[in-house]
Amino acid sequence: MIIDDHTYDLIVIGTGAGGGTLAGALAECGKSVLVLERGGAMDLSDQNVADVELVRNSRYHPGEQWFGTDGDPFPPQMIYALGGNSKIWGGVLERLREQDFAPQRHLDGSSPGWELSYADLAPHYDRAERLYHVHGRRSVDPTEPPRTGDYLHPPRSIEPVLESLRADLARQGVTAYDLPISWSASPLDPSGDAERFGVDVAELSAQVTLRTGARVIRLHVNPSGREVKGVQAEIDGQNWLFTGHVVVLAAGAVNSAALLLRSCNDQHPEGLANGSGQVGRNLMKPQLSSILQLAAHPDSGRYGPGLGINDYYWGDKNVSVPLGQIRNGGGVLQDPLFAESPPLLSLVTRLLPNSLLEQLAVRTVSWWASSGVRPDPANRVSLRGEGLQITYTPNNREAHDRLVYRWLSTIKALEADPATTVVRAFPLHPRGESPLAVLGFACGTVRMGSDPTRSVVDLQGRSHQLVNLYVADASVFPTCPAVGPALTVIALALRLAEHLKRVL
Ligand SMILES: Cc1cc2nc3c(=O)[nH]c(=O)nc-3n(C[C@H](O)[C@H](O)[C@H](O)COP(=O)(O)OP(=O)(O)OC[C@H]3O[C@@H](n4cnc5c(N)ncnc54)[C@H](O)[C@@H]3O)c2cc1C
Numbered sequence: 001m002i003i004d005d006h007t008y009d010l011i012v013i014g015t016g017a018g019g020g021t022l023a024g025a026l027a028e029c030g031k032s033v034l035v036l037e038r039g040g041a042m043d044l045s046d047q048n049v050a051d052v053e054l055v056r057n058s059r060y061h062p063g064e065q066w067f068g069t070d071g072d073p074f075p076p077q078m079i080y081a082l083g084g085n086s087k088i089w090g091g092v093l094e095r096l097r098e099q100d101f102a103p104q105r106h107l108d109g110s111s112p113g114w115e116l117s118y119a120d121l122a123p124h125y126d127r128a129e130r131l132y133h134v135h136g137r138r139s140v141d142p143t144e145p146p147r148t149g150d151y152l153h154p155p156r157s158i159e160p161v162l163e164s165l166r167a168d169l170a171r172q173g174v175t176a177y178d179l180p181i182s183w184s185a186s187p188l189d190p191s192g193d194a195e196r197f198g199v200d201v202a203e204l205s206a207q208v209t210l211r212t213g214a215r216v217i218r219l220h221v222n223p224s225g226r227e228v229k230g231v232q233a234e235i236d237g238q239n240w241l242f243t244g245h246v247v248v249l250a251a252g253a254v255n256s257a258a259l260l261l262r263s264c265n266d267q268h269p270e271g272l273a274n275g276s277g278q279v280g281r282n283l284m285k286p287q288l289s290s291i292l293q294l295a296a297h298p299d300s301g302r303y304g305p306g307l308g309i310n311d312y313y314w315g316d317k318n319v320s321v322p323l324g325q326i327r328n329g330g331g332v333l334q335d336p337l338f339a340e341s342p343p344l345l346s347l348v349t350r351l352l353p354n355s356l357l358e359q360l361a362v363r364t365v366s367w368w369a370s371s372g373v374r375p376d377p378a379n380r381v382s383l384r385g386e387g388l389q390i391t392y393t394p395n396n397r398e399a400h401d402r403l404v405y406r407w408l409s410t411i412k413a414l415e416a417d418p419a420t421t422v423v424r425a426f427p428l429h430p431r432g433e434s435p436l437a438v439l440g441f442a443c444g445t446v447r448m449g450s451d452p453t454r455s456v457v458d459l460q461g462r463s464h465q466l467v468n469l470y471v472a473d474a475s476v477f478p479t480c481p482a483v484g485p486a487l488t489v490i491a492l493a494l495r496l497a498e499h500l501k502r503v504l
Helices: 015-027 052-056 120-133 160-171 194-203 251-261 337-339 341-349 354-362 398-415 486-503
Strands: 004-012 033-036 105-108 109-111 209-210 214-220 228-235 238-249 285-295 307-309 323-329 364-371 380-384 387-391 429-435 467-472
Touching: 004 015, 004 285, 015 033, 015 120, 015 194, 015 354, 015 486, 033 238, 052 354, 105 341, 120 486, 160 307, 160 398, 194 238, 214 238, 214 251, 238 251, 251 380, 285 337, 337 364, 337 387, 354 364
Parallel strands: 004 033, 004 238, 033 209, 238 467
Antiparallel strands: 105 109, 214 228, 228 238, 285 364, 285 429, 307 323, 323 364, 380 387
């Protein structure tokens, strides 16, 4: 083993929305920071692909095989690169709603509240939106939580087809708002992500050392078992050991849990920081269904998400529990989620030649329905030899079905309206649910809370058991709301950075 003889003030593991943001925020704190990232820089040509090749299911799988609930292996969709999953995200950065932090009643049970409130995170949301150049407009979405001012950047213009759809939906009584989107405006790589707004900032500092291709495989503790003493990583086939006064784990909801479980030792036989037995448990990911509609005229098939609809977020006629969010999916040739998802279409996409696939794509308007899920200790990440076992049964199904059927009836009404111009009536609205392999939205496996018997990290993100170990990624979420998790991951990372600046 090669031992790095420098002891860093801080070691950050992972550079996604959590770790990348944190590293950037600590760049100028005057402390030495080591950032260990398993991947490297993602080629520009591999980012933001907008081609039929995308829907052929071949991209964005790192070549790992994990095992699913049925015991069969599957290739997860996961990005190991500077920026993590933010390299292929839709860039929709939304705040959780005030009520998302409170306990919720669902049709099939209930979910606990966060022990943080919206007010606790609001100033960090403000900073997160500024840092990630979020373009949006306040006061259109009826569920929007209170904010101190408007977004710094107005919404970017959206595809003409979406603008027409917004007007068509308004006639159906539906409010479509501009999704708040991170946009860097760089001519080379315009979409905003954690590499651009986090890692690039960190790299400007002489105090930050970035090691790419550094896959952390184990955390070692001191003899008392109360502190992380060393971080073991594999770099170019060799084992390295790094030491730091404070270690922040930000490898994403699946890999952070896996790393803690793999780091078990005599003092922590069930895995590091796992006195509560909750590490790896409560895995959640929003239920995501795509729904397709026939476009009246061909469009580019290449554009991002633009419109959001939260009219059913807290319920609908005859149902007063949260159903979830609808958003347009963007052109299907540019949507990495769509590439994974609908079983019917993935079969079609495999059989059709490129030219026909392209024609189908440019004639399609796609929608995503997203519903939150409840934490369930039986849904979990566990170790299976050198691999990972993902045991997962989605819950809150009825609410999601209601959302999907509500949206189907809305789009059928849209098609029946003679004033509608951009979509056309068609007997079929193919739809499909995201399979298990879509784990980029995962959260919950290292849950946050004040009770060490029921949570893994405290309300700051610090392990209840190891005094110098923090977690700064989506794994700390106690619940999984319907809006995307990333802005909350970023806000929590900025909040943790403030704390670390005080204690380091
Ligand atoms: C196609 C797609 C679209 C999405 N769109 C949106 C959206 O529009 N809005 C939204 O809110 N969310 C979106 N998400 C989800 C969002 O990307 C994630 O919630 C967010 O990236 C989570 O941040 P994280 O820091 O927890 O993990 P990640 O971003 O996954 O980062 C984890 C990092 O850790 C590194 N790592 C992992 N293991 C190790 C190890 N052992 N050693 C060293 N490094 C390691 C990884 O390489 C990666 O850099 C999308 C996800 C996908 C896949």
